[in-house]
Amino acid sequence: PFNLQEPQGSAQSLGNLTNNEQ
DSSP states (O other), X not given: OOXXXXXXOHHXXXXXXXXXXX
16 A cells, blocks of 8 residues: 655655545
8 A cells, every 4th residue: 555656755655545535
């Protein structure tokens, strides 16, 4: 579920997880 496009922003990926799920 992590955004491979943003490997540097691990914390940011968590925030994007909700957007991905939606």
